[in-house]
């Protein structure tokens with residue numbers, strides 16, 4: 001006779017790694033939120049893992065780095081101090097660890113976890129929207145938003161041709177939403193304008209047409225700001241034509257801190273906004289989608305359909321809240337902007353040029369005319385103990401004075417010919 005418990009025990013014995021996880025009991029137990037049931041689940045789980053059930057150890061022991069490490073990964077500065085490849089490398093802080101230790105551990109698919117729902121309400125109120133839903137990543141936030149808003153094809157969305165949604169989200173708008181994507185190059189070379197949108201929008205309901213149903217903007221984009229005034233112009237016209245406005249606001253925090261406008265002011269221009277906790281704010285995981293109640297209800301459904309329904313999300317939500325409170329509201333980002341500006345100015349003082357202006361936490365060096373190519377620049381930075389990916393330098397809030405000094409040395413070497421070994 002089929003017995004889920006026996007199947008589980010056999011499967012478990014057949015796997016050679018031993019991981020104690022209270023989740024495993026859920027194969028056998030109906031859901032019950034009380035702590036009493038949780039306690040009994042735990043006891044049962046531990047008996048499943050008693051020695052008699054664990055038949056074999058792995059033949060070749062596989063080291064567990066988190067129990068064998070000689071250092072504490074939560075001490076600071078962490079490895080991000082010299083890592084300028086992106087702000088996604090920011091290391092979670094000890095206060096985030098404390099928050100994880102104190103969070104609630106209930107099931108979020110059942111919407112029963114207080115740490116998670118309070119984060120959702122907190123961010124929704126900061127953004128001036130009625131509701132919010134936690135998602136795993138910025139990509140998931142954008143793609144769930146697009147899938148939730150769009151109904152049935154034919155439908156198209158307008159995006160900046162440099163946007164993350166079109167370039168770095170694995171074609172999700174096509175595969176998940178069947179959307180035709182119209183990419184637009186900003187005519188002013190900096191950001192999309194209402195005129196750009198009007199030129200490319202499809203309002204027709206002629207059978208040959210693929211009508212525009214969404215305009216998706218991004219702020220910041222390549223570290224540069226989409227001005228609030230332009231958002232308002234685009235929003236008024238676009239929504240006036242019944243078209244949905246979504247913002248990829250992975251780094252909207254940065255624009256707000258740079259003084260471009262209030263978070264609520266920006267969010268007002270959009271039906272939905274995706275905000276990331278694990279870029280410049282430094283949380284380990286997570287993003288959030290804010291919007292109307294009905295949107296968020298449906299977004300939970302879409303999130304579930306792509307495997308984004310999560311269980312004990314308190315461990316994600318707790319550090320995310322610390323990230324918003326300490327890094328965004330607590331002023332952590334401003335100092336990084338000052339450092340970025342200082343480094344950008346230093347590069348210019350040596351005769352360097354930028355690919356994009358320094359407006360937030362990114363410094364885009366132009367290597368054209370320096371005689372140093374991207375690979376040489378990366379190697380030069382490595383020789384000084386810095387990690388870079390190319391000309392884009394992300395000066396996140398965990399970059400240290402020491403790293404700043406090393407980067408100036410790299411810049412000096414680019415212009416003195418040392419990068420080529422000429423001196």
Ligand SMILES: Cc1ncc(COP(=O)(O)O)c(C=O)c1O
Pocket residue numbers: 088136137138139140164165218220248250251276287
């Ligand atoms: C502007 C922007 N949006 C969305 C994302 C996607 O975020 P994630 O890597 O969490 O999927 C990124 C990632 O860096 C991004 O830069």
